[in-house]
Amino acid sequence: GQSLEQPSEVTAVEGAIVQINCTYQTSGFYGLSWYQQHDGGAPTFLSYNALDGLEETGRFSSFLSRSDSYGYLLLQELQMKDSASYFCAVRGSSNTGKLIFGQGTTLQVKP
Amino acid sequence: DGGITQSPKYLFRKEGQNVTLSCEQNLNHDAMYWYRQDPGQGLRLIYYSQIVNDFQKGDIAEGYSVSREKKESFPLTVTSAQKNPTAFYLCASTSRNEQFFGPGTRLTVL
Numbered sequence: 540g541q542s543l544e545q546p547s548e549v550t551a552v553e554g555a556i557v558q559i560n561c562t563y564q565t566s567g568f569y570g571l572s573w574y575q576q577h578d579g580g581a582p583t584f585l586s587y588n589a590l591d592g593l594e595e596t597g598r599f600s601s602f603l604s605r606s607d608s609y610g611y612l613l614l615q616e617l618q619m620k621d622s623a624s625y626f627c628a629v630r631g632s633s634n635t636g637k638l639i640f641g642q643g644t645t646l647q648v649k650p
Numbered sequence: 651d652g653g654i655t656q657s658p659k660y661l662f663r664k665e666g667q668n669v670t671l672s673c674e675q676n677l678n679h680d681a682m683y684w685y686r687q688d689p690g691q692g693l694r695l696i697y698y699s700q701i702v703n704d705f706q707k708g709d710i711a712e713g714y715s716v717s718r719e720k721k722e723s724f725p726l727t728v729t730s731a732q733k734n735p736t737a738f739y740l741c742a743s744t745s746r747n748e749q750f751f752g753p754g755t756r757l758t759v760l
Contacts (some may be wrong), residue, residue, distance in 0.1 A: 543692075545745075558754070570747060581740060581751035589747070626692055635700060636681050636744035640692040 541565045543641035545627055550647045551617055559612045559644045561627035568621065570630040571603050571610045577623045583613065594630075614646070622648045652677045654752035656741050661757045663728070663735070671726045671755045673741035682724040686710060686737045687754075692711040693740065699724055728757065730740050 542561045546569065551557040570589040574582040588594055588603035588610060600613040614621055624645050628638040654675045663669045675682065681700045683692040695708030699718040713732025718724055728735045736759045741752040 544724060554736075572747065572749075574749075581753050583751070587747040604666045618740075628693075630747070635698070636747075636749065637683075638693075638749060639697060640685075640694075642692045 541629075541631065541639055543627055543629060543639060544611055545641045547642065547643045548645045548647070550649065552649050553619060556615050557611065557619050557646065558615060559614075559625050559627075559646070561610050561612075561641055563608050563610075563627070563639075563641075565629050565631045566630040567603065567633075567641060568608075568629060569633050571601075572628045572630065573599075573601055573612045574628060574640075575623050576626065576643070582626060608624045614622075617648050619648050619650070622625050622646060652719065653659070654741055654750055655745060656752035656755050658738075660738065660754060661755055663707050663759050665759055666730045668727055668729050669757065671728065671739055671757070673724045673726065673739075673752060674722055674740075675724075675743045675750075675752075676741055677720060677722070677745065679743035679745055679750075682718070683716075683742045683744070683749070684708075684716065684724070684726045685742065687740060690726045696726065696739075731750060 545561045573585040576582040586601035600616045601613040603610040627641045657672045662745045682697040683698045685753040699705035742749045
């Protein structure tokens with residue numbers, strides 16, 4: 540089967556740093572993406588890693604290790620507005636954009 | 651502004667009725683997708699289309715149907731064969747490695 544594992548909930552305080560891990564087991568792998576979804580809203584794209592290493596975009600960074608089938612999303616200088624659900628997703632095919640999503644991690648940022 | 655629109659935002663359906671959810675995009679993307687999201691869960695793929703007049707089943711296609719007659723439009727029909735249709739439905743399109751999502755339709759079966 541194909542599966543992605545991520546923690547169901549994470550809590551942190553404003554200004555802190557939090558890391559959300561994702562491990563995957565899929566029949567094909569062409570990249571790991573991260574999406575943010577606020578309650579009741581649509582998911583929005585945060586990052587994409589096709590190669591090993593760290594990608595940085597402002598306060599958010601994403602890391603991938605293909606040999607470990609593992610990635611993480613790092614959020615720095617947490618703000619209250621970062622409270623949301625975060626999903627990792629694997630692109631399992633090179634000729635379609637189909638994504639396999641994890642169950643999501645709910646991040647609660649406290650003052 | 652380019653984007654994806656879905657209508658209606660909220661939809662109520664009686665058991666045994668078919669209902670069609672609209673999805674329109676003006677991003678000029680070839681590939682479009684329909685996902686279902688249940689409370690506290692991830693997104694599960696219902697159907698996808700990579701090009702006009704072609705579509706493929708996703709992981710949970712039973713009880714759903716789609717059409718892709720125009721590049722801009724990818725409507726989803728929830729049929730009476732879908733046993734538990736109450737959910738949040740999201741339409742998306744793809745550009746390279748990013749999926750763009752519409753605002754979603756929340757379907758409730760009464």
